[in-house]
Amino acid sequence: MKGNEAVAEAAIRAGADGYFGYPITPQSEIIEYLMEADPAKTTGMVVVQAESEVAAINMVYGGAGCGKKVMTTSSSPGISLKQEGITYIAGAELPCLIVNVVRGGPGLGTIQPAQSDYFQAVKGGGHGDYHLIVLAPASVQEMADFVGLGFDLAFKYRNPVMILSDGAIGQMMEKVWLDPPKKRSDNIPGWATTGKPAGRKRNIITSLELDPFRQEVFNRKLVAKYNEIREKEVRYEEYQCEDAEYLLVAYGTSARVCQKTVQLAREQGIKAGLLRPVTLFPFPSKRISELSTRVKMALAVEMSAGQMVEDVMLAVNGKVPVHYYGRMGGMVPTPDEVVENLKERIIGG
């Protein structure tokens, strides 16, 4: 099935309570699939087409505030519209799942795949000091798997989770093994607004604090949470890194390209390896730092003007040269052109 359809089916099977979305290419199959599946009749999952991405993310805010498993999906321009709601969700410490099937930008850009929303996803996106937990699928299988994982992480840390995919993985068709359907949970967290029973204090979902001292206390609490996430939730995959002299770093679609690049390079006697970050926040900085003591050079490959490469540079911290190779505007690099670029770097030093 398509990556987008996998997200939709996985959401129903993960026992999601609600989906709120607005159509945008290249991810409209998600809401179409959900509307056709009509899970209200089976699992009781609510699916609403909102009047805008702004409204959709605020419906997510409302549902998440009730302690429910809720999600929204969109693509780059729509995700920009959602940023207001996302920062409020982060500020109110609500769990939710957001899927961004990235297309090329800026502006309306293209409808073809890109990875140019990395900064927006990983560094915050909206105003204020906050982070999303960002998962980067590289296959249709991971599109499905990360829905359940995303909900688990969101509730574990009371933090919004983003699946940062792209138009290629959203539209691509692959075989996928789906988890058996889970029933929707009746477990409602104690902080949720569900109507105040006698004897419990009222629950208030808010991100407002006028007292700067107390706001800073809250900011420190968030920082502590993000540090715990950095400590415990880093996920990555290595491919032929054991003896690698040249380290490729790439995620999502670019990582699939780079896996082939490694094979081609090795056929030509170049010992290349690939580190694929699965979580972009938290970023596998520690592992990249370790590997950088053993390699001669790192090359970040991404479908953007060079965004993740900055995090690779921070991780490598000057130990070896770090280069960037990428395509933009909806263009996907081929393994051959990445090999050629790698060879130029090797000759150029």
Place this chain on the structure above:
Amino acid sequence: MKEVTGIKEYIKPENLAYRKSSLLTDDIMHYCPGCGHSTTHRILAEVIEEEGIQHDTIGISPVGCSVFLYNYIDIDWQEAAHGRAPAVATGIKRLLPEKFVFTYQGDGDLAAIGTAETIHSCNRGENILIIFINNGIYGMTGGQMAPTTLPGMKSSTSPYGRDVATMGNPLKITDIVATLPGTYYVTRHSVHTPANVRKTKKAIRKAFQYQKLNRGTCFIEVVSNCPSGWKMTPVQANRWMEENMFPYYPLGDLKAPEEEKVQQPKTE
């Protein structure tokens, strides 16, 4: 001058014209003297208590003067981003359809930045109550022009009076939502006299009862004042409201169902 130490020193028999709703907290409201918010909060708390729905009600407070409404009424609350309360309410109500959900929003929140959310939640007929406080000005941010500011009315961003040629016309959003098939009960009231307070309270009661019957969106506009923003005394402000706001925003039902009679609580 006498120092204000707390609410308790005002609780004397001669001051107790009305019983205080048990849902009103002891927090001192931050509103300016004469402001309609506190009265509207009071009757809202009374209705929720009298209807016995305090354990099943979730309120959404807006961005604006009433942002801290959640400090004053002892129920569960969500604080929405500016203008987004009806979308937040939609999310809550769809997932908890058996609960009572209402928003409380000012004119800037509901009729400017949140116009799309207002219109579309009413158009979907979300089974919620929207309480709309219209005082024709942005109070919280210091008296700027609102979408409902009257022609010629002065504010800090229309210092020479609202010029409709360049600043547009006051938006009668209540009239607009009354035309939508999704709304069930649309009405306009005020809280500046005891008689009007009673009428507004009755409207709020009706709206919650209709919500129980899944009738669709109920929308109550409260035409209100802003003595500080209008730079008037409370008495002057109420008079100005009667003379200028009411002709443009006439009180009364814009859409009223014929069928149900409202059940009055036993305590009244």
